[in-house]
Amino acid sequence: MDDIDALKILETEIGLDAPIDPLDDISLEDDTPRYNPEQMLPLLQSDNLQQRMLAARAFYKIQEPRAIPRLIELLDDESPLVRVNAAYALGRNPSETAVDALIDQLTNDSHGYVRKAVVWALGNCRNEKAVTPLVEAIENDMSVVRLWAASALGQMGKISFEAILKAIPALVKTMRNDPIAVVRSNCAWSIGELCKDLTYNVVYATAIDALIETFADDEDLGVRDDARASILNLGDPRGLQVIEEIEQDQDF
Numbered sequence: 001m002d003d004i005d006a007l008k009i010l011e012t013e014i015g016l017d018a019p020i021d022p023l024d025d026i027s028l029e030d031d032t033p034r035y036n037p038e039q040m041l042p043l044l045q046s047d048n049l050q051q052r053m054l055a056a057r058a059f060y061k062i063q064e065p066r067a068i069p070r071l072i073e074l075l076d077d078e079s080p081l082v083r084v085n086a087a088y089a090l091g092r093n094p095s096e097t098a099v100d101a102l103i104d105q106l107t108n109d110s111h112g113y114v115r116k117a118v119v120w121a122l123g124n125c126r127n128e129k130a131v132t133p134l135v136e137a138i139e140n141d142m143s144v145v146r147l148w149a150a151s152a153l154g155q156m157g158k159i160s161f162e163a164i165l166k167a168i169p170a171l172v173k174t175m176r177n178d179p180i181a182v183v184r185s186n187c188a189w190s191i192g193e194l195c196k197d198l199t200y201n202v203v204y205a206t207a208i209d210a211l212i213e214t215f216a217d218d219e220d221l222g223v224r225d226d227a228r229a230s231i232l233n234l235g236d237p238r239g240l241q242v243i244e245e246i247e248q249d250q251d252f
Helices: 003-014 037-043 049-061 065-074 080-092 096-108 112-125 128-140 143-154 161-177 181-195 202-217 221-234 237-251
Strands: none
Touching: 037 049, 037 065, 049 065, 049 080, 065 080, 065 096, 080 096, 080 112, 096 112, 096 128, 112 128, 112 143, 128 143, 128 161, 143 161, 143 181, 161 181, 161 202, 181 202, 181 221, 202 221, 202 237, 221 237
């Protein structure tokens, strides 16, 4: 299923011109409307679709451990929109208990915008069990899912060397080959984040080579800028030298 098909399904579900995506339209500033968790918790079990959707969206803004078991159950809701909002809410209420359910949903849900929400949530959960399914997502899923899966890998925080070994080759491959520039940009950023925890080794050297290549050769200015930023943040001497040489050449 491509992006447009997934979008149309959500449009049909809610009868609006575009799907409601908490990442796009919910502000987290101090003037954000506040929900009462005592009022929202019962609505998570409502038979009414709109009430379940409202409650799931509310827990995107509310951190409430009591909501987590029901939000996990809502990942199986018949409505894709409820599943989207339940996944986002679990991302704002990260929990060890939610990780397996989110991974299962990423593997099995047929709706692209649900999978997008799930990969965002997995990035916020920062559990390295998610590395393998996120790698599969950036290699095989539709563009909007690849986009968020790429950045989710960079949000993992400190993970084991074995997990980094799984993530970096997939990020490098996608950064070099993905047709969508913003996906390549997110890969460049995530490579930089994961390399912060690496000592110099073959994996690190390969990642730096890929960032240098992307900075030098990618057709998109934004992707080149993100590769450059990752090299600068890492402070890699070889990468810094290449950046200086390329930028000096461009001045002529």
